[in-house]
Amino acid sequence: MEKxxxxxxxxxxxxxxxxxxxxxxxALFMVFPILYIILGSFKENSELLVGGTNILPxxxxxxxxxxxxxxANFATYTMNSIFLALGVMTITxxxxxxxxxxxxxxxxxxxxxxxxxxxxxxxxxxxxxSLRPLFELAVKLHMNKNLFSVILISVGTGQAxxxxxxxxxxxxxxxxxxxxxxxxxxxxxxIFVNIMLPLIKPALVTSCIFSFxxxxxxxxxxxxxxxxxxxxxxxxxLKLFCDPGSTSDYxxxxxxxxxxxxxxxxxxxxxxxxxxxxxxxxxxKG
Numbered sequence: 620m621e622k623x624x625x626x627x628x629x630x631x632x633x634x635x636x637x638x639x640x641x642x643x644x645x646a647l648f649m650v651f652p653i654l655y656i657i658l659g660s661f662k663e664n665s666e667l668l669v670g671g672t673n674i675l676p677x678x679x680x681x682x683x684x685x686x687x688x689x690x691a692n693f694a695t696y697t698m699n700s701i702f703l704a705l706g707v708m709t710i711t712x713x714x715x716x717x718x719x720x721x722x723x724x725x726x727x728x729x730x731x732x733x734x735x736x737x738x739x740x741x742x743x744x745x746x747x748x749s750l751r752p753l754f755e756l757a758v759k760l761h762m763n764k765n766l767f768s769v770i771l772i773s774v775g776t777g778q779a780x781x782x783x784x785x786x787x788x789x790x791x792x793x794x795x796x797x798x799x800x801x802x803x804x805x806x807x808x809x810i811f812v813n814i815m816l817p818l819i820k821p822a823l824v825t826s827c828i829f830s831f832x833x834x835x836x837x838x839x840x841x842x843x844x845x846x847x848x849x850x851x852x853x854x855x856x857l858k859l860f861c862d863p864g865s866t867s868d869y870x871x872x873x874x875x876x877x878x879x880x881x882x883x884x885x886x887x888x889x890x891x892x893x894x895x896x897x898x899x900x901x902x903x904k905g
Contacts, residue, residue, distance in 0.1 A: 653880065660684070660873040667869040683874040690868070691856060691875055699766060700835055700852035700879075706770040708830040711781055714774070715826060716819070719785025720811050724797060734786070737779040749776070750843060757844050766852075768844045773834055781826045788822035789815060824890055832883045853879040 655674055659667060660683055662676040687693055722734050753772055754763075762768035792815070800810045816823070838854045845851060848859060857875060 653884075656873055656880070657877050660870065660877045662870055662873070664868055664870045667873070680870060683868075683870040684878070686868060687871040687875040687878070690871060691859075693853070693856070693875060693878065695849065696851060696853045696856035697878075699850055700854070703766050703769060703773075703837075703841070703852050704831045704834040706766070707773045707777075707834045708827055710770070710774045711777065711830045712823060712826055715778060715781035716785050716816070716823065717811070718778070718782045719787075719822075720789055720815055722782065722786045723789035724794075725807070737782055740779045754843055763844055763846045764850070765847070766841070766845060766850055769837075769840045772844060773837070773840060777830070777833070781830065784826055785819065785822050788819045792818055828886055828890055831886065835883060 658674050658676060661679045661681065663678060663680050666677060722730065757763045757768040757772075760768075762771075796814055796818075797810055800814055805813070835852075836854055837852070838858075841850075841852050841855045845855075851859065853875075857872070857879065
């Protein structure tokens with residue numbers, strides 16, 4: 620028994636070591652592009668054009684950031700991205716939390732069918748089918764000259780995931796809380812606002828993170844539904860900054876790319892605790 624246990628222990632250690640090596644290699648592949656962009660933002664333009672395997676700058680150039688901010692009008696595009704991401708996040712949070720609560724606690728005809736349709740749209744990509752109708756609708760309503768069309772379309776097409784998250788978290792809470800609140804004379808709205816919202820904070824933070832990051836990085840929706848370049852977000856402004864017909868300032872371009880990914884990285888680092896807790900507590904128990 621001891622010999623068999625020793626063999627099993629040795630095999631598990633070897634397997635664990637292989638898994639760690641594989642995860643480390645995978646992490647390096649994922650981190651390397653971001654690290655290359657960040658370090659490249661401190662290189663001279665001539666050094667970036669030469670290329671090579673040395674990712675560290677030979678001479679650290681900090682003026683790339685000031686050049687990117689001035690030349691590319693980065694402040695305007697940043698405000699557009701903030702407006703877009705916060706707008707989608709706010710509307711999504713309001714609608715998905717209420718919908719998740721209703722699907723979890725209220726009974727009505729067609730509830731399971733409607734929720735099944737929401738879940739189905741999480742796995743069925745209908746974007747390619749709806750692009751043209753949504754584009755024509757935005758043009759007819761004269762909404763393609765601002766970001767409101769992107770906000771409304773993004774809210775409408777991304778609800779299923781957040782409703783799924785919120786419903787799963789509400790399902791993990793005991794129904795005795797609702798019953799006790801009803802005995803004390805609390806209405807459904809009062810239960811939702813005063814009891815449920817404070818308890819589902821991890822799910823709220825998870826939905827906020829996903830919504831904000833996905834809209835911040837969104838490239839296709841602004842490209843299709845916004846016709847004025849002054850209303851472009853940062854993700855689309857990077858394309859304008861790269862002019863294939865002239866000599867591009869790659870140092871400033873790398874600096875602009877670094878600034879564009881920093882919000883997503885910072886949000887994840889500060890709120891990863893709630894992100895992991897929200898994902899672990901949703902859907903699995905539902």
